[in-house]
Amino acid sequence: MTETVLTLQGVTLRYGKLTALDGVDLAIPSGAIYGFLGPNGAGKTTAIRCAMGLLTPQSGRVAIGGHDLKRNRRKALASVGAVIETPALFPNLTGRENLDVTRRLIGARPAQIDRALELVDMRDAAKRRVGHYSLGMKQRMGLARALLAEPRLLILDEPTNGLDPAGIRDMRALIRDLPTRTGATIFMSSHLLSEVEQIATHVGLLQHGRVLFDGSLDDLSRQQTPRLIVEASPADNAAAVIAGAGFANAIREGDRFTLADADALTTERAAALNAALHAAGCAVSELRLERADLETTFMTLTAQPEDAA
Amino acid sequence: MINALIAEALKLRRSLVLLVAATPPVMVFALGVLIVASGNGPEEWTMQTMAGSAIWAFFLLPMSVIGITALIAQLEHGPNTWSHTLALPVPRWQVFAAKVLVTLGLMAVVSFAVALAGWASVPVGLQFGDDLEMAGQFDPGLALQLYGKMFIAGLLVMAIQWTLAMRFRSFAAPVSIGIGGTFVAVAATSAEQGLYFPWLMPVNVLASEGSRGELAVMMGGLGGLIVFTLAIIWMSRRDWG
Numbered sequence: 036m037t038e039t040v041l042t043l044q045g046v047t048l049r050y051g052k053l054t055a056l057d058g059v060d061l062a063i064p065s066g067a068i069y070g071f072l073g074p075n076g077a078g079k080t081t082a083i084r085c086a087m088g089l090l091t092p093q094s095g096r097v098a099i100g101g102h103d104l105k106r107n108r109r110k111a112l113a114s115v116g117a118v119i120e121t122p123a124l125f126p127n128l129t130g131r132e133n134l135d136v137t138r139r140l141i142g143a144r145p146a147q148i149d150r151a152l153e154l155v156d157m158r159d160a161a162k163r164r165v166g167h168y169s170l171g172m173k174q175r176m177g178l179a180r181a182l183l184a185e186p187r188l189l190i191l192d193e194p195t196n197g198l199d200p201a202g203i204r205d206m207r208a209l210i211r212d213l214p215t216r217t218g219a220t221i222f223m224s225s226h227l228l229s230e231v232e233q234i235a236t237h238v239g240l241l242q243h244g245r246v247l248f249d250g251s252l253d254d255l256s257r258q259q260t261p262r263l264i265v266e267a268s269p270a271d272n273a274a275a276v277i278a279g280a281g282f283a284n285a286i287r288e289g290d291r292f293t294l295a296d297a298d299a300l301t302t303e304r305a306a307a308l309n310a311a312l313h314a315a316g317c318a319v320s321e322l323r324l325e326r327a328d329l330e331t332t333f334m335t336l337t338a339q340p341e342d343a344a
Numbered sequence: 345m346i347n348a349l350i351a352e353a354l355k356l357r358r359s360l361v362l363l364v365a366a367t368p369p370v371m372v373f374a375l376g377v378l379i380v381a382s383g384n385g386p387e388e389w390t391m392q393t394m395a396g397s398a399i400w401a402f403f404l405l406p407m408s409v410i411g412i413t414a415l416i417a418q419l420e421h422g423p424n425t426w427s428h429t430l431a432l433p434v435p436r437w438q439v440f441a442a443k444v445l446v447t448l449g450l451m452a453v454v455s456f457a458v459a460l461a462g463w464a465s466v467p468v469g470l471q472f473g474d475d476l477e478m479a480g481q482f483d484p485g486l487a488l489q490l491y492g493k494m495f496i497a498g499l500l501v502m503a504i505q506w507t508l509a510m511r512f513r514s515f516a517a518p519v520s521i522g523i524g525g526t527f528v529a530v531a532a533t534s535a536e537q538g539l540y541f542p543w544l545m546p547v548n549v550l551a552s553e554g555s556r557g558e559l560a561v562m563m564g565g566l567g568g569l570i571v572f573t574l575a576i577i578w579m580s581r582r583d584w585g
Contacts, residue, residue, distance in 0.1 A: 087431040089584045112433040123425040127358040139351040140434050164358070180428070 038065040040114075040188045040220045046085055046095030048244075055081045056092065057244040063188070063222050063237070066214060070231030071224040072333065073241035079224040080120060082241065083192050086222075087117055100187060116186035116219070118194060122177025126166035130157060130176045133165055137180050151179040154216060155209065171202035178209070182217065189213065191223045195230060207234055232329040240333060255332060263294040263305055265312075266321035273317045280308050290320075300324060348434065348442035355419050356446070364411040365450055368404045369457035372396060376465025381472035389466075389480040394550060396462030397490045400455070401546040402530065405498050408454055409505045410522035416447055417509035417518075426584050436580035440510070444572050447506055452495060459491045490549065497545040497560045499568025501525070504542060507575040542567070 041063040048056040056078050063069045073079045084090040086097055088104050088111075097104040102111035124133045134148045152158045155175040160168070165176065174194060181189055194210065195203045211234045213219055225231050231238060238255055240248040248255060263282075267273035270290045277285050277292055286293040294300065305324050312319050356362060376396060379385035386392040420426050430436055463482055470476045504525075508518035529543035538544040539560060548560035 084427070084584075087427075089427060089431055091583055109433045109435070112431060115431075115433075117428070117431055119427040119431070121424060123423045123428050125355055125419065125425065126423060127419075128355070132354060132357065136351045136354050137428075137432065139347045139354070140429070140432050140439075142347060184433075 040065050042098045044096045046092045048092040067237045068221040068235050069237045070235030071239045077241045078244040114187040116181030117190040118177040119192045122173040124165045131161040151182040155179045189219045228329050261300045265292040267317040267319045276315045348438045352442040352446040361415040369461035372458050373461035373465045377469040380469025389482050401494050406526040413505040413509040414515040421513045440576045455491045455495045459487045493549045493561050494546040497564035500542040500564045503568040503571035
C-alpha cells in the first residue's frame with residue numbers, strides 16, 4: 036500500500052451560511068506530484084490553509100506524515116514546506132536574509148540556506164534585496180524558503196501565477212525535478228489544466244468546495260470519454276455512411292466528424308467504419324480514436340465550462 | 345524563544361521602523377537646542393529634565409507607539425507573510441511574544457535616546473546664546489526614573505496599539521485610534537478621571553500628587569501586561585485566513 040503524506044478526511048469549513056469546503060477527502064501519496072485543480076473560487080487555497088493549520092475546519096481531520104494536525108501541530112508541520120498564494124517575502128531584506136529569518140525560526144543549520152539556494156538556482160541573486168526581484172525570482176526564493184526544512188511534502192499554491200511564459204516554463208521544469216532532487220512529494224494547486232497535465236502524476240478536482248476526483252492521472256484518463264475523429268469527403272456521403280453504421284450524435288464540421296458515442300467506440304468498429312467509407316467511395320484523410328484531454332474531462336466533471344481556465 | 349527574538353529583530357533591517365524610532369530623539373534634541381538658545385526655556389536642570397519628559401509623555405510617546413507598532417505589524421501585513429510565519433512548526437505564542445519584546449525593546453531604546461537627547465540639547469543650546477546658564481546639575485537618576493516610569497505607565501497604550509496594529513491588515517484603524525487617543529489626552533489633561541485614560545497615564549507620572557503618579561504607573565504597567573498576554577493568547581489561537 037502506498038504511503039500517504041497528506042490526508043484530509045471529511046474537512047468541512049463554513050463561513051456563516053457559505054460552505055467553503057464540503058466534506059473534502061484527499062489522500063496525497065508519497066513521491067507524487069499532485070495537481071490540485073479547480074476553477075477560481077473553488078476552495079483550493081482554503082483547503083491548503085486548512086492543511087497548514089491556518090484555518091480550523093468545523094469538522095474533519097488533517098494529518099501530515101501520520102501526525103494529526105490538531106493534536107500534534109508542530110510535528111505535523113515539521114515535514115512541510117509551503118508557498119501559499121504569493122511568495123510572501125520581506126522586501127527590505129536580501130534573499131539570504133529572508134531565508135535566515137525562517138532558518139532561525141525552524142532551527143535549521145546555516146548550510147541549509149546554501150543548499151536551498153542551490154536547488155532553485157538563486158545563489159547569485161541571494162545578496163540582493165528582495166524588493167528588487169522580479170516575480171519569477173520571488174517565486175524561486177519563496178520555493179527556496181519552503182525547501183529550507185528539507186520537507187517531505189512541498190505545498191505550492193498556484194506557483195506559476197503571474198509569471199511570463201518563460202518563467203512558467205522554468206518553474207514547471209524546476210517543480211518537475213524537485214521530487215528526484217529532494218525526495219519531496221509535491222502538492223500543487225492550479226487552475227491551469229495544461230500545466231498540471233504536463234507535470235502531475237496525480238490529480239484532485241475541486242469545485243464549490245467538493246472533491247469531484249482524487250486519484251492518479253491514469254485513473255482519470257480511464258474516465259475520459261473516447262472520441263473518434265473522422266475526416267472524409269465527399270462529406271454528405273460520409274455522413275450517410277456514419278449514420279448507417281449506427282453512430283449517433285456525430286458532430287460535423289465541414290469534412291470533419293467527431294463521434295462521441297462512448298459505448299460504441301472500439302478499434303474494431305473504427306476499422307469497420309473505415310472499410311465502409313472506402314466502399315462508399317469516400318476519401319478518408321484522417322481516422323483516429325482519441326481520448327479527451329484533461330481540460331475536456333475537467334469540464335465534463337464540473338459541467339460548468341465557463342468556470343474553467 | 346531566543347531564535348524567534350533574533351528572527352524578529354532581523355526583520356527590522358533597513359525598515360522604516362528604524363527611521364520612525366530615530367525621529368523622537370532627533371526632534372527632542374533639535375527642539376531642546378532651539379529653546380535653550382532662545383533663552384526662554386527653563387533655567388534650572390530639574391525643570392529642564394521635567395519639561396523634556398513632558399513633551400515625550402504628552403505627544404511623542406503616543407505618536408512613537410503608533411508609528412512603531414503600525415510599522416512592525418506592516419512588516420508582516422505588507423508582504424502578507426503571516427501565512428508563511430504562522431504555518432511554521434513553531435509555537436505561535438513564541439512568534440507573537442517575540443514581536444511584543446522587540447516592540448518593547450525598541451520603545452525602551454527610544455525612551456532612553458529621548459532622555460539622552462534632552463540632556464545633550466542643553467550644552468549645545470547654551471553655545472548659541474549669550475550669557476546663558478543652566479542652574480544646578482543634570483541628575484541622571486531623575487531622568488532615568490521619569491522616563492522609566494513613563495515607559496511602564498505607557499505599557500497599556502503600547503499593548504492597545506500593538507494589538508490593533510497586528511489584528512488589522514490596514515494601518516488606518518490603529519493610527520486613527522492612536523491619534524484620537526492622543527487628542528483626547530491633550531484635551532482632557534487636567535480632568536480628574538483622566539488618570540484612567542490609557543493615553544494620559546504616562547503624563548500622570550508628572551502629577552504633583554505623588555500617589556497619582558504611582559497609580560498611573562501601576563495601572564499602565566499591569567494593564568499593559570494583561571492586554572499583551574491576552575492578545576498573544578488570542579492571536580495564537582485565531583484563524584489567519
